[in-house]
Amino acid sequence: MEKQNENQANVQSNDLSNLKNMFSDYRKKAAPAKRRTGAEILAKYFVPRNTKEVFRILPPKQGRKHIEEAFFHVVPTLTAGGKKKYNTVIYCPAHNDPKVPKLDGNGQPELDVNGQPRLIPAPCPLCSKAKAILSKQDPSLKGVKKEQMNEAQKIVFEKNKEIFKEANQWEAKKFYIIRGIDKGAEKDGVKFWRFKHNFKNQGTLDKLLPILEEYMSVHQADFSDPNNGTDLSIIMTDSEFNGRVYKAISAITYRGKSPLHSDPIVARQWLEDDITWRDVFKPKQAPGMPPYEFLEAVSNGVNPYWDDSDANNKHWVFPGRPDLEAAANTRTRNLDADDDDNFEQASDIDEEEYPRVTINNITESKVGVYSDNAVDVGQSVLDGSDDEDNSSNESEDGDASSSGDYDDLPF
C-alpha cells in the first residue's frame, strides 16, 4: 500500500514536470524567437576589450556545464574588398555535430558486428584538408630518434615538421565557452565568452580556474550562484607579438559575494533565457551556399563574402560562382520557399528529435544511441541552416561572425 502511494507520488511529480514543460512551450510559442540580425548576434559575444571588464558567470542550464567545450577552425578567409582576413573563427561540424552513419560504396550504411550502423564524425572539409596535408609526411622516420638521424634524414625531419605546422593551421581548435552577463552592457542580456585552449597553460582558462576555485573555498559557494556568486574583474592589457598588438588578459579577480542583479525580475529573465552558444557561434554560410559548401570554399580560398567596401555598391561576391553571385544579389523573399520557419506542423511530430535519418534501411531503433564529441548534441543542423533569408538585412548577416572575431594571442 505504501509502495503504491509512493508510485502515485512519483507519477504525480512526473505529470507536473510535463505540465510545466507544456506551459513553458506555450509561452515560447506565444512569443516565438525572432530571427536575430547580425548585429544582435554580435551583441551576444562577450569580447573583453576595455582596460577593465566585469563579467558574471551564470549557473549552467540543466544538463550543461559552467564551462563548455566546442571546436572551431581558425583560418584565413576572404572579406570585403577581396582582402584576406587571418584568424577567422569557423564552426567545425566534425567536432560539434552528432556523428553520422558511414556509407559504403553503394550509399548504404556500413554495419558493425552487431548490425548497428557504423558512426563517423560529420564531414568537414577543413578537417579533411588538415588530414590530407599531414598524410604528405614522410613515414620513413617513424621510430628514429633525432640524435641518431643522418644528414639526409634530418632534412626529411625538417620537412615533416613544416608539413605538420601547415596541417595544424587547418585543424579544428578547442575553445571554452562561458555563459554570463557583461556587467558593462547589461542591456544585451546573456552573452557568451569564448576563448581558445592554450597548450602552454597560459590561456584565459588557466587564469580563471584558480580564481574560481579560490572563491569556492573561501566563500563555500558556487561562483555562479544567483545569490552567493561573484562578479569577476578582468584587467586587459596590450601585448605585442610579431609586430602586432593584441588585447590580452593581464589579471582576473573576483569582487566578492553579490546577487546576480539587485532587481530580481532582471535576474530571473537572465536565468530563464534559453539561448545557448549554438544560437550565437553558428556555422558560416552564404545565400544559396549551405555550411558544408561554404567550408569547402574556405578550404580552397574562394569563400563568398559580403562586400561593403563601396558604400554605393554593397553586394555579395562568390569567387568562381557567378551563378550563386547573381542569385544572391537579385534575391527577393520567395514566398513559395519550402524552408519557411513559420510552417507549422502537428504537435505530435517531435521537432527536437535528431537525427532525422533519411537514408534507406535505417530506422530509429537500428540507429541506436548517438554519441558526440562536443558538450551538447546540438540543434545547429536543424536551426542553423537558413540564416540567409533576411532579405532586407544581408549586410549585417553576412558580416556577423567575422567582425565579432578578435585576435587571440597566437600562442
Ligand SMILES: [Zn+2]
Ligand atoms: Zn573541422
